[in-house]
Amino acid sequence: MKKIFTVLTLSLLSSAYAQHSLMIVNNYSTTFDFQGKIGAHNFAGSCYPYVTSSTPTAITVPADSHQGNGKELAYKNFRDQFASSLYPTTNWTLQTTATNSSVRSWNHPSIAPGGVISENVKWASSQFQMYYAGTSTPEPGFSGQIGESPDPCTGAPGYISTPYGEAEWFNITIANVTYSFLQIY
Numbered sequence: 001m002k003k004i005f006t007v008l009t010l011s012l013l014s015s016a017y018a019q020h021s022l023m024i025v026n027n028y029s030t031t032f033d034f035q036g037k038i039g040a041h042n043f044a045g046s047c048y049p050y051v052t053s054s055t056p057t058a059i060t061v062p063a064d065s066h067q068g069n070g071k072e073l074a075y076k077n078f079r080d081q082f083a084s085s086l087y088p089t090t091n092w093t094l095q096t097t098a099t100n101s102s103v104r105s106w107n108h109p110s111i112a113p114g115g116v117i118s119e120n121v122k123w124a125s126s127q128f129q130m131y132y133a134g135t136s137t138p139e140p141g142f143s144g145q146i147g148e149s150p151d152p153c154t155g156a157p158g159y160i161s162t163p164y165g166e167a168e169w170f171n172i173t174i175a176n177v178t179y180s181f182l183q184i185y
Helices: 002-016
Strands: 021-027 032-041 050-055 059-061 069-073 093-095 100-105 122-132 139-148 159-162 165-174 177-184
Touching: 021 032, 021 059, 021 122, 032 139, 032 177, 050 100, 059 069, 069 122, 122 165, 139 159, 139 165
Parallel strands: 021 177
Antiparallel strands: 021 069, 032 050, 032 059, 032 122, 050 093, 093 100, 122 139, 159 165, 165 177
C-alpha cells in the first residue's frame, strides 16, 4: 500500500509541475510526528548555495492516524510550496558561503523557479526529531540527519533504523526531474 501511495504521489506531481527537483516527505508512523528542517544544496563542486527551511523553525508532518495512508509534505519548489503544501514554509535560510547567510521569503525571486538559486540546488537532506503524536515530547532515540547518500556536504546517511522506527531517503529521476523522498515508518 505504501509503495502504491508513493507511485500515485509521484504520478500526480509529475503531471502538476515540472522542474529539476521535488521534495516529498511521507510520514507513515502512527506513533510519531515528524519535525525537522529540509535542505537543498549544490552538488557540483561546492556545497553552496545551501538552502534550509527556517520558518517555521521545524516543519511538522503529523503521525498517520489512518494506519497506512500516510501524511505527506510535498514541495514542488521553494515558492509554490507556500500555496500548495499542507505544511508551508514561509522563510528559507540561504547560505552562499560558510560565513554568509541571509533569510529569503518564500516568494523571493532568487529562490523562485528559474531563479539563480533554485536552478543550482537540489533537495539533499533533513535534520529531524520525531515527537510523540500530538505532543511536545520528543523521542531522543528517533532523530538525526538523513539525506541523499552519500552526501558530500552533510555526510548524512540515506537510511536510519531505530527501535522506534525507520527513515529512508531515496531519489527517483524521471525526464530530468529528480523526486527526493524522505519516508518515515
